[in-house]
Amino acid sequence: QLHLQESGPRLVKSSETLSLTCSVSGGSITNSNYYWGWIRQPPGGGLQWIGFISYTGINYYNPSLMGRGTIIIDSSKRQFSLKLSSVTAADTALYFCVRYSGEAYYFDSWGQGTLVAVSS
Amino acid sequence: QSVLTQPPSASGTPGQRVIISCSGSSSNIGSNTVNWYQEVPGTAPKLLIYSDNRRPSGVPDRFSGSKSGTSASLAISGLQSEDETDYYCAAWDDSLNGHYVFGTGTKVTVL
Numbered sequence: 001q002l003h004l005q006e007s008g009p010r011l012v013k014s015s016e017t018l019s020l021t022c023s024v025s026g027g028s029i030t031n032s033n034y035y036w037g038w039i040r041q042p043p044g045g046g047l048q049w050i051g052f053i054s055y056t057g058i059n060y061y062n063p064s065l066m067g068r069g070t071i072i073i074d075s076s077k078r079q080f081s082l083k084l085s086s087v088t089a090a091d092t093a094l095y096f097c098v099r100y101s102g103e104a105y106y107f108d109s110w111g112q113g114t115l116v117a118v119s120s
Numbered sequence: 121q122s123v124l125t126q127p128p129s130a131s132g133t134p135g136q137r138v139i140i141s142c143s144g145s146s147s148n149i150g151s152n153t154v155n156w157y158q159e160v161p162g163t164a165p166k167l168l169i170y171s172d173n174r175r176p177s178g179v180p181d182r183f184s185g186s187k188s189g190t191s192a193s194l195a196i197s198g199l200q201s202e203d204e205t206d207y208y209c210a211a212w213d214d215s216l217n218g219h220y221v222f223g224t225g226t227k228v229t230v231l
Contacts, residue, residue, distance in 0.1 A: 047157075047165065047208055049220040063216045096164060100220075105171070105212065106155045110164035 002027035004097045004111035012091075014120045018084040022097030022111060029078050030055045035100040036080040037071060039107070040093035048093075050082065052100050087118045124148065124209050124223035131229040132199045140226045142192040142209035148221055152212040154192040156185055159206045168207070169194060196228070204230045 008020035022036070029036065037052025051061035053071045061069050065084070073080045084091060095116055099109040125143040132138040142154065154172050157165035167176050169185035172192065182197045192211075196203055209223035 046225040047159070047210075047222040049222060052220075060218050060220070062219055094162065105153055106167055106210075107157075107165075108167065113162070113164060 002099065002109045004099065004109055006095060006097050006111045006114040008114065008116070010114070010116060012087055012116060012118050014088055014118055015086055018087050018091060018116060018118070019081065020095055020097070020114065020116070021079050021081045024078045024080070027109075029073060029080070030075050032056055033102050035060075035102055036073060037098055037100060038069075038082045039096045039098055039110075040091075041096070041113075042090070042093045045093075050084075050095075052098070053080070054102070089118050089120065092116065092118045124211065124221055126207075126209060126223040126226045128224070129227045129229065131231055132196075133231045134199055134201065136199050138196045138199055138203075138228060140194045140196075140207055140209075140228070142194070142223050144190050144192070144211060144221075145213075146190055147215040148190075148211045148213040149187065149192055150190040151214060154185065154187055155210045156183075156192075156194045157208045157210065159208060161206060165208065199230055201230050204228055 003025045005023045012018045035052035035054050038050040040048050053059040068085045070083045094113045096113045097111040098107045101108050130138050156169035158168045159165040168183050172187040173185040184195045186193050207226045213221045
């Protein structure tokens with residue numbers, strides 16, 4: 001069974017870059033039928049899709065992020081990562097790494113989530 | 121970014137039927153399938169319904185989904201205390217080069 005695990009700093013300073021990594025086990029990261037991405041949830045708020053990328057490099061991002069987000073895959077390490085630049089307090093959230101099925105059109109696997117706070 | 125609109129809250133007594141609506145547009149619900157997720161705050165959401173009305177294995181048949189035009193609904197029949205949590209609809213949106221959108225979320229309370 002696929003397992004996703006987030007890792008990275010829990011505290012980021014305002015205006016700096018938030019960096020998170022998701023480690024994949026129990027399944028292949030090179031399957032072209034899936035996309036690998038991130039979803040976040042601010043404290044007391046709703047779910048917000050950040051973006052995802054396929055192994056072949058097809059990527060999509062939330063337009064509301066105004067180009068601040070980048071997701072890359074490192075298949076040799078069986079990991080994918082998120083970089084979110086110029087963070088503000090509004091980026092404080094619980095961040096989930098996810099797998100999206102490009103055939104079934106839903107998120108079929110989730111990490112447990114990691115809380116990242118942006119400090120001033 | 122487009123957004124799908126849900127009522128902030130819904131409630132019912134044990135055994136009742138509760139329906140949660142999800143309103144979108146022609147670029148999302150109107151042209152793509154809808155999924156529903158159940159989330160206990162602070163934990164990873166669980167897929168309840170996919171492709172508008174299909175249940176993954178293990179999801180009780182008390183949960184059902186439907187779609188008409190640019191709106192979708194999740195129905196919970198035989199409401200149980202463990203159903204008290206948050207629910208989100210979601211769909212792909214074809215506008216702005218394509219992006220995924222979630223609903224605003226509905227908190228279900230079992231009275």
